[in-house]
Amino acid sequence: MFYRESGDFKATYNKDQQIFTIALDRWFVILFVAFAFLVVPFLINDYWEKSVLVPVLVWSIAALGLNILVGYCGQLSLGTGGFMAVGAYASYKLTTAFPELNMFIVVLLSGGITAFVGILFGLPSLRIKGFYLAVATLASQFFLVWLFNKVPWFYNYSASGMIIAPERFVFGIAITGPNAPPWATYLFCLTIVVVFALIAKNLTRGRIGRSWMAIRDMDIAAEIIGVSPLYAKLSAFAVSSFYIGVAGALFFSVYLGAAEPTEAFGIDKSFLVLFMIIIGGLGTIFGSFIGAAFMTLMPVLFKNIMVGGLGWPTDLVAHLILILIGGLIMFFLIVEPHGLAQLWRIAKEKLRLWPFPH
């Protein structure tokens, strides 16, 4: 009924191995992306940009990055906030040192710098595993935040230790700073998200992704069949940190515009991204998006319903939101421990057979 698959034959290997094998899925995704690129920029205003769309896009990249490390390679990390800080401070130093640089290049370089830092902090993963690795990455979280507080060079010796994104451009259009039009920042983030989601999807389907999953599922067996743990683990740390660095750069320069390390990149951010991928689904690309959307949009949605719609007191609503989000997380994890992506996968299987389940 919903999926009409009869007559959709795969005659070539390329067709059989494409990302969305079901024609209807493929068309839906293409239409959705086309809508996001061609229609949304004309409808967007400041509120939708700053409170809804840009945060979801930024957190999606961070969740993608962490999902590569935790979901695909099985290396538990609690250093996300610290790595985002690296991306943010790298982009700040780059934009202030080279004002003419295109923002795309700034963001990519920030990701590269973070990837390097990520490899350094990934080295212990060759000797320690599981919770012990989580503790080691937790140390990176605290060390990096401390570093950005302590060394004035990182914040250009400003009196308050705050970093502020100056106005920077892509092809003559402001992307950062207060005068950036909402459609521009949105399209900038969307382009990066789409490109990096495609890269991530293909990485995880190819040789590197398979070596990550082999390490995740049983590292000794993987080593015996010829997967190099050194290469697999460090490449996972590098790719993951690259994504998280890109997210950090966007988070600071495009979304917030000003940040201080302790508050913007604290330990709660590390947990937030970890929750996103657990709720969304470990080891799935789709799960990163849906988890990020869930964790960023639910509070805004509840707030708008209860304060804007019902007119309840703000403090009561703030507490209610904590209770409701917590309740929802527990509900979804009890219903489906593998996350929202798995729920969707099951629903899709049912829809494909419907109305004739066997």
Next chain:
Amino acid sequence: MNSKLIAIIAAIVIVVGALYVFLSKEKEQAIVIDPDAELVFPSLSYRTGPYAPNGIPFADGYADYFTLLNERDGGIGGVPIKLIECETGYNTEKGVECYESTKGEGALVYQPLSTGITYQLIPKATADDIPVHSMGYGRTSAANGKIFSHIFNYPGTYWDAASIIIKYIKGQEGGDLNGKNIALVYHNSAYGKEPIRTLEELAKKHGYELTLLAVDHPGQEQKSQWLQIRRDQPDYVLMWGWGVMNQVAIQEAANIRYPMDRFIGVWWSASENDVLPAGDGADGYKAIAFHGVGDGFEVYDDLRKYVVDTGKAAGDGSNLGTVLYNRGMYAAVLAAEAARTAQVMHGVAGITSGQMRDGMEALKIDQARMAELGLANFGPEINVTCENHGGPGLGAIQQWDASSKSWSLITGFTGADREVVDALIMEDSAAYAAENNISERDCG
């Protein structure tokens, strides 16, 4: 008889004529009132999280004064006030969401009560032509109105506070600070780091030694910092703290028996909520203040009559007269006076945010006006100019008496070391202008 009649007619003509001329003049000066107009004041408050003990009384004071104006005077200049509250939790991301969701409602001025959120709003609000009043917090160098056109931090800045405290200490020490050791316990954020540069400059000038002790958010863990103070025994301890950090610091100071009259906080570390948990141990704790203490002001009679007794108060009414309630109310008073100034300047009652900015820049409140507002001798006179958005920059030292559970001012209002502070303001605002390609406004 005839002459009497003529005289009466002449008198009537003169009186009516005079009245007509007078009234028509009045008409010219009268402010145009649009019946649907509303003055929208967003309140980015925080009633939850580790900073709630300080956020709640401030938000209550801010809301209650506007309620009073609505109930007693029908608003400002005949236009009712609409207060939109939005919970930020002292969190910058929620602060951005609150700003974006309220600015479309015609917000006149933002008072985020958070240095972090203020930093976020400085470029945004300037671009949106909405003023920000960071009263005694935020970016200190925003006092330079030539660079920061939309940001105001009157009646005083952090750097004024730091300088006045050092001046007070110098007075206590008989005018010589050479070789003295002063420690700063600060919230490890933009807020807490603000005074460091000023204190360092002053250290060079006066020859004292400065020890910096950072406390991380939210500030419940301060054992190591106070252990260091216990070991080093600095001559004075200053504090730039907020929220739960204040209570913990004062308790820790009491635990190590640090002499309380040598422990001086900034005006944000100076509320009843901060000292009460330490009980008698907090007796003698000092802090700087930029306004009066207690509820011995006439405006409280009206607040009780129109707001609290009619059940329209934002809180339960128990906060009236506490330091932070006073400050929230003072913030609302200054905002309302600026709106009034803007109404007169532009001749419209339903002012826009750009007109509100003009009103804030032309704000003048003398002691006579303060007395009219029922706040005689509450704070120093205010005279904002295009160049100086930082106000008079005066502060007094207040001290806590644990037995009567009350604050009292122990000095008069004095000024800061302008030579040091102004030079730093110029330097920092010039750096901001260079980073963001802003040229100085012409202030005429």
